[in-house]
Amino acid sequence: MAYAKSIIDDIFGGIRPAARALERSASTIQGWYEAGTIPQKHWEDVIEHAKAFDHYLTPDDFFADFFPVSSSPAMSSHGYPFEKLHCLAIDDFHRPDIETLLSLGEHYLDLSVQKNPDRSVLRGKTLVNLFFENSTRTEKSFELAGKRLGADVISMQVASSSVKKGETLLDTATTLNAMNPDLLVVRHGSSGAPALLAQKVSCSVINAGDGMHAHPTQALLDALTLRQAFDGKTDGLRIAICGDVLHSRVARSNVKLLNMLGAEVRLIGPPTLLPTDVDRWGVDVFHDMKTGLAGCDVVMMLRLQLERMSGAFVPSKREYFHFHGLDRTKLAYAKVGAKVMHPGPMNRGVEISSDVADDPDISLVMQQVETGVAMRMGILHALSNAQDGVQGHGVKS
Amino acid sequence: MSTLSIINARIIDPASGYDGDGTLVIEDGVIVEFGPDSIAEGDIIDAKGMICAPGLIDMRVSTGEPGRENRETIATAARAAAAGGVTSIVIMPETNPVIDDMSLVDFIARRAENAPVNVYAAGALTKELDGKTLTEIGLMSEAGAVMFSNGTHPIADAQTMRRLLSYSASFNALIANRAMEPSLSKGAVAHESDLSSRLGLTGAPAAAERIMAERDVALAELTGGRLLIDMISSAEALEVVRRAKSRDLDVSCSVSINHLSLNEVDIGDYRTFVKLDPPLREESDRLALLEGINDGTIDVIVSAHDPRPAGEKRLPYAEASTGAVGLEILLSAALSQVADDRLELMPTLAAMTCNPAALLGLKSGRITEGAPADLIIIDPHAPWICKSDALLSRSKNTPFDGRRLTGRTVKTICGGVVVFEL
Numbered sequence: 071m072a073y074a075k076s077i078i079d080d081i082f083g084g085i086r087p088a089a090r091a092l093e094r095s096a097s098t099i100q101g102w103y104e105a106g107t108i109p110q111k112h113w114e115d116v117i118e119h120a121k122a123f124d125h126y127l128t129p130d131d132f133f134a135d136f137f138p139v140s141s142s143p144a145m146s147s148h149g150y151p152f153e154k155l156h157c158l159a160i161d162d163f164h165r166p167d168i169e170t171l172l173s174l175g176e177h178y179l180d181l182s183v184q185k186n187p188d189r190s191v192l193r194g195k196t197l198v199n200l201f202f203e204n205s206t207r208t209e210k211s212f213e214l215a216g217k218r219l220g221a222d223v224i225s226m227q228v229a230s231s232s233v234k235k236g237e238t239l240l241d242t243a244t245t246l247n248a249m250n251p252d253l254l255v256v257r258h259g260s261s262g263a264p265a266l267l268a269q270k271v272s273c274s275v276i277n278a279g280d281g282m283h284a285h286p287t288q289a290l291l292d293a294l295t296l297r298q299a300f301d302g303k304t305d306g307l308r309i310a311i312c313g314d315v316l317h318s319r320v321a322r323s324n325v326k327l328l329n330m331l332g333a334e335v336r337l338i339g340p341p342t343l344l345p346t347d348v349d350r351w352g353v354d355v356f357h358d359m360k361t362g363l364a365g366c367d368v369v370m371m372l373r374l375q376l377e378r379m380s381g382a383f384v385p386s387k388r389e390y391f392h393f394h395g396l397d398r399t400k401l402a403y404a405k406v407g408a409k410v411m412h413p414g415p416m417n418r419g420v421e422i423s424s425d426v427a428d429d430p431d432i433s434l435v436m437q438q439v440e441t442g443v444a445m446r447m448g449i450l451h452a453l454s455n456a457q458d459g460v461q462g463h464g465v466k467s
Numbered sequence: 468m469s470t471l472s473i474i475n476a477r478i479i480d481p482a483s484g485y486d487g488d489g490t491l492v493i494e495d496g497v498i499v500e501f502g503p504d505s506i507a508e509g510d511i512i513d514a515k516g517m518i519c520a521p522g523l524i525d526m527r528v529s530t531g532e533p534g535r536e537n538r539e540t541i542a543t544a545a546r547a548a549a550a551g552g553v554t555s556i557v558i559m560p561e562t563n564p565v566i567d568d569m570s571l572v573d574f575i576a577r578r579a580e581n582a583p584v585n586v587y588a589a590g591a592l593t594k595e596l597d598g599k600t601l602t603e604i605g606l607m608s609e610a611g612a613v614m615f616s617n618g619t620h621p622i623a624d625a626q627t628m629r630r631l632l633s634y635s636a637s638f639n640a641l642i643a644n645r646a647m648e649p650s651l652s653k654g655a656v657a658h659e660s661d662l663s664s665r666l667g668l669t670g671a672p673a674a675a676e677r678i679m680a681e682r683d684v685a686l687a688e689l690t691g692g693r694l695l696i697d698m699i700s701s702a703e704a705l706e707v708v709r710r711a712k713s714r715d716l717d718v719s720c721s722v723s724i725n726h727l728s729l730n731e732v733d734i735g736d737y738r739t740f741v742k743l744d745p746p747l748r749e750e751s752d753r754l755a756l757l758e759g760i761n762d763g764t765i766d767v768i769v770s771a772h773d774p775r776p777a778g779e780k781r782l783p784y785a786e787a788s789t790g791a792v793g794l795e796i797l798l799s800a801a802l803s804q805v806a807d808d809r810l811e812l813m814p815t816l817a818a819m820t821c822n823p824a825a826l827l828g829l830k831s832g833r834i835t836e837g838a839p840a841d842l843i844i845i846d847p848h849a850p851w852i853c854k855s856d857a858l859l860s861r862s863k864n865t866p867f868d869g870r871r872l873t874g875r876t877v878k879t880i881c882g883g884v885v886v887f888e889l
């Protein structure tokens with residue numbers, strides 16, 4: 071709903087009374103009414119005259135239309151309503167679903183929306199953060215996203231509790247199910263664990279990273295960051311994902327999502343850190359940064375996951391940085407103005423040099439963190455709406 | 468004197484290649500005559516034109532007795548075997564305590580006294596399966612151990628394997644070793660491929676199997692020992708065996724029924740019930756293995772029966788245990804491949820009857836006058852759907868749950884006694 075309408079109708083009592091009060095022609099007011107906005111030069115006038123009607127407007131009220139606090143963003147794309155119950159992997163979604171999620175993420179990206187969101191979206195719903203691996207960044211961003219949308223949020227650090235007493239994943243699932251959560255955010259060290267949980271609980275499961283398999287919310291937030299940085303366009307971008315692809319769930323999800331969005335994806339890394347038959351993933355594979363980075367719009371660096379490595383994959387951090395770490399020299403092989411991303415946390419001096427990581431003209435790392443909360447709000451919103459649709463229409467008042 | 472006759476049967480003996488209609492006469496648990504001209508005596512079983520073949524011999528059965536009876540006991544495994552048409556089973560030594568001593572071989576024999584089928588024990592190759600300390604292979608052989616195995620863990624150390632093969636040659640003992648190079652398979656839960664890397668599962672390459680198979684073939688050649696390459700799963704390892712056989716080495720190999728029926732795609736969305744060891748590999752490997760049965764390169768098909776309670780299976784893929792029950796599925800799954808024209812009937816039956824009998828030195832596994840009357844009557848065309856909760860095994864972990872199978876055991880006769888009727 072356009073704010074001009076509500077101001078004209080609710081405060082002044084219609085177009086004609088407003089025209090009389092503001093001493094303007096009815097056709098001018100009619101124009102505002104139809105456009106839904108009031109030109110800035112008239113704001114002061116309107117604020118002044120509204121006082122006579124006991125309404126004390128502020129300039130912020132004239133922004134309401136651009137940030138429709140109470141209106142609901144689109145839950146469908148190209149005629150396909152978002153109906154998925156879980157967010158386990160990028161494969162779960164088709165292109166219209168992805169568009170719905172990204173546009174919701176975009177909707178929440180605006181800080182004034184994010185901080186004053188419609189808290190009824192998740193009102194009465196319970197979000198449980200179930201983290202079997204520590205990740206402050208992801209966990210807190212889900213917690214914040216849930217709270218901003220009005221959910222009751224609890225966080226469970228299972229790594230430090232019952233698992234040590236021999237409780238299995240499914241025991242934990244049963245226990246949780248008894249608390250009747252609506253949304254369950256899971257991070258687990260084993261590939262496929264969230265999928266297993268999804269079979270056993272009656273709520274929506276969101277995969278916040280499982281083993282070396284998938285990290286769909288990270289891929290979505292990366293895509294959203296890219297859209298912001300490249301004026302809404304991701305198709306045709308040449309994106310290099312560099313480093314430890316073998317152990318990276320982020321890379322797996324990103325390859326799928328970016329391919330779906332029409333980007334040209336390249337993987338660059340030493341052969342020991344690339345998965346078997348990676349050339350079948352629909353990507354170009356390079357072992358050398360110079361040829362691999364040629365013409366790239368975006369360089370996505372991955373963390374060298376030393377904790378998942380058994381045995382030697384690379385001889386030393388020094389050699390790794392020399393050949394595969396991103397510094398200004400290697401970045402120069404990419405397109406002029408290329409952007410750098412990193413899912414974090416960074417090993418500075420191992421896969422990325424600090425001056426590249428911290429240069430705001432090049433690095434999108436901070437934007438990725440910011441986008442994280444908005445994208446996760448969007449995902450929670452979409453899943454919650456899909457739940458209400460499935461559980462019976464009209465349940466949500 | 469008890470006499471039993473099976474009439475109207477299509478009698479198939481893979482050992483001699485005999486395939487003909489007729490009557491088979493059993494006296495006191497021994498086959499006395501068979502053929503089109505034999506005359507039925509005593510009790511009569513009408514086979515109604517179905518196949519009468521030797522009872523199957525399954526060289527790789529794990530139970531939980533002693534130590535893990537919640538998985539399976541010898542009694543429940545024997546019952547499942549009878550229902551699957553298996554009349555002889557060889558129990559793997561991977562129990563708690565490990566069967567690494569004559570007294571434990573004897574324990575198995577005593578526990579199996581009332582079992583409906585013949586139960587044999589395989590002795591451990593090394594004490595506690597530690598891969599280093601040789602067990603009393605000679606004494607265990609005398610006590611009745613029919614073969615020796617190190618369970619799921621291969622003998623990693625080449626010198627130990629050499630000594631085992633060399634030492635056991637004097638007892639003519641059969642040494643089974645898993646073809647798996649441990650350092651290449653460390654932490655692996657799947658076949659190393661495009662699929663497993665997409666699923667984020669650590670894989671073992673087929674080369675890990677080939678390297679170990681090559682090593683063991685070389686050691687068998689060096690020592691003159693009798694080697695069984697236990698459960699190959701890849702075309703590469705099959706090629707190693709094929710070359711060894713072409714040089715007349717005393718090398719044999721086995722394959723599990725799972726690897727003849729399924730491939731890595733069956734993992735699908737992390738189905739832990741198809742998590743097996745060795746891992747399921749590609750379809751091309753499966754087709755190569757089927758061809759290996761038909762051309763006789765693979766000697767034995769085993770069920771690789773490995774009962775696991777649901778609690779060990781319903782875990783995230785990497786944490787779930789490996790293994791599947793197979794005693795009741797072995798024959799049907801093999802016959803399904805026959806029905807699909809992937810396998811030929813005669814070599815398939817040979818790989819489950821006379822071939823293992825020859826390797827283990829058993830008298831059963833063939834239809835000949837004087838052989839034990841361990842027989843099965845099979846309907847090779849009977850369609851049925853495998854339901855895991857209908858299995859007789861104490862554990863129900865099978866990847867075949869809900870699958871349509873063709874061919875089924877109708878009757879199982881062990882020692883002249885009917886031990887199972889459908």
